[in-house]
Amino acid sequence: MAQRFILNEVSYFGAGARKELPEVLNRMGLKKALVCTDKGLLKVGTTKMVTDVLEAVGFPYEVYSEIKPNPTVTNVQQGVAAFKASGADCLIAVGGGSSMDTAKGIGIVSNNPEFSDVVSLEGVAPTKKKSVPIIALPTTAGTGAEVTINYVIIDEKRQAKMVCVDPNDIPAVAIVDPELMYSLPKSLTAATGMDALTHAIEGYITKGAWVMSDMYELQAIKMIAENLPLAVAEPTNPKGREGMALAQYIAAQAFSNVGLGLVHGMAHPMGSLHDVPHGVANALLLPTIMKFNMPTRIEKFGVIARTMGVDTTGMTPEEAAQAAVDAVQKLSIEVGIPQHLSELGITEKDIPALAEQALADVCTPGNPRDVTLDDIVALYKKVL
Numbered sequence: 001m002a003q004r005f006i007l008n009e010v011s012y013f014g015a016g017a018r019k020e021l022p023e024v025l026n027r028m029g030l031k032k033a034l035v036c037t038d039k040g041l042l043k044v045g046t047t048k049m050v051t052d053v054l055e056a057v058g059f060p061y062e063v064y065s066e067i068k069p070n071p072t073v074t075n076v077q078q079g080v081a082a083f084k085a086s087g088a089d090c091l092i093a094v095g096g097g098s099s100m101d102t103a104k105g106i107g108i109v110s111n112n113p114e115f116s117d118v119v120s121l122e123g124v125a126p127t128k129k130k131s132v133p134i135i136a137l138p139t140t141a142g143t144g145a146e147v148t149i150n151y152v153i154i155d156e157k158r159q160a161k162m163v164c165v166d167p168n169d170i171p172a173v174a175i176v177d178p179e180l181m182y183s184l185p186k187s188l189t190a191a192t193g194m195d196a197l198t199h200a201i202e203g204y205i206t207k208g209a210w211v212m213s214d215m216y217e218l219q220a221i222k223m224i225a226e227n228l229p230l231a232v233a234e235p236t237n238p239k240g241r242e243g244m245a246l247a248q249y250i251a252a253q254a255f256s257n258v259g260l261g262l263v264h265g266m267a268h269p270m271g272s273l274h275d276v277p278h279g280v281a282n283a284l285l286l287p288t289i290m291k292f293n294m295p296t297r298i299e300k301f302g303v304i305a306r307t308m309g310v311d312t313t314g315m316t317p318e319e320a321a322q323a324a325v326d327a328v329q330k331l332s333i334e335v336g337i338p339q340h341l342s343e344l345g346i347t348e349k350d351i352p353a354l355a356e357q358a359l360a361d362v363c364t365p366g367n368p369r370d371v372t373l374d375d376i377v378a379l380y381k382k383v384l
């Protein structure tokens with residue numbers, strides 16, 4: 001079977017890249033935008049850094065800001081109504097994965113109204129029309145949703161995260177401006193950065209990985225190991241912010257095309273059932289699930305260790321692989337990620353429901369080692 005690779009039509013990178021927005025809108029012949037963002041970003045003024053660029057050239061826009069972290073079907077449906085009422089012809093997403101994913105849902109449903117229930121979009125949906133044009137400006141260095149063909153929405157009725165995979169949803173343009181990330185608090189910098197590392201590692205060892213995706217994921221792993229501690233310790237140091245902004249995009253370019261694995265499969269129910277921030281859930285699970293996957297990817301784990309700066313000279317392949325797990329755990333502790341489910345209020349009685357959803361998650365089949373329900377229960381217990 002042929003390999004497929006889907007990326008944005010155009011992408012811009014670097015401090016101040018948001019100033020390209022008027023030129024982008026003009027080139028695409030767009031006339032009015034619905035800006036999709038969340039209340040927190042409005043409050044800290046990050047959204048304003050983008051709307052100021054629109055104001056400066058008199059480009060008309062309205063704002064939809066009801067988006068929750070871990071967004072819901074209701075968020076998408078309200079957004080579709082807001083888009084229709086606004087008379088806009090494009091969506092500008094300013095935010096983390098939650099705002100960008102909601103924009104994707106709004107754009108898809110607006111142009112494919114037969115999916116207005118949103119829940120029928122779960123998995124690989126047979127939409128026929130491209131989303132309304134989306135221009136995505138990430139404000140977290142994590143999800144890379146600005147370049148992925150996925151969006152993640154909670155179905156409130158089932159209390160489950162739906163991963164929707166649809167090439168028609170990819171933002172036409174990504175504008176990755178690290179200046180939009182300086183306002184990100186330390187804990188969110190750490191959590192979203194560990195989400196990006198999880199993308200890079202799962203994308204590197206997933207069943208669908210190949211030479212082109214490996215190239216991106218290894219570069220992302222290297223840049224995250226080099227820059228995440230700095231971005232957390234010195235939030236205003238441009239090196240850390242710029243390195244992480246680019247690294248998370250590079251990781252997402254590849255994982256979007258090859259898939260992820262059990263870490264995401266087990267993290268999603270922690271978001272839908274217990275409202276755990278996505279990056280925290282991934283970071284907490286990553287070392288334990290790496291250890292579980294190690295026998296299937298000994299060589300690649302050695303490469304991960306070396307890419308993260310570990311000198312594996314004189315180690316056996318198994319020792320080098322273990323060094324990768326240790327390096328990830330060390331980084332996670334260094335940036336202050338909780339290490340146990342109990343710290344998040346999750347108890348043993350919650351595990352069966354978490355495990356059921358994890359087994360059914362769209363990301364789980366990409367895991368390099370096949371899993372059973374019992375395996376998943378045992379893995380949650382390990383991190384209790």
Ligand SMILES: NC(=O)c1ccc[n+]([C@@H]2O[C@H](COP(=O)([O-])OP(=O)(O)OC[C@H]3O[C@@H](n4cnc5c(N)ncnc54)[C@H](O)[C@@H]3O)[C@@H](O)[C@H]2O)c1
Nearest residue numbers: 040069070096097098139140143145148150152183184278
């Ligand atoms: N589409 C994809 O490919 C993909 C990949 C991974 C995760 N996700 C999904 O993305 C969501 C998580 O996104 P996220 O981790 O980027 O966080 P988020 O968008 O949920 O934002 C988390 C919090 O950070 C705040 N915030 C964001 N940027 C900020 C900034 N610059 N300054 C201050 N505060 C800021 C927001 O206001 C919010 O309160 C989850 O629903 C997850 O399942 C999607």
Ligand SMILES: [Fe+2]
Nearest residue numbers: 143195199278
């Ligand atoms: Fe993720």
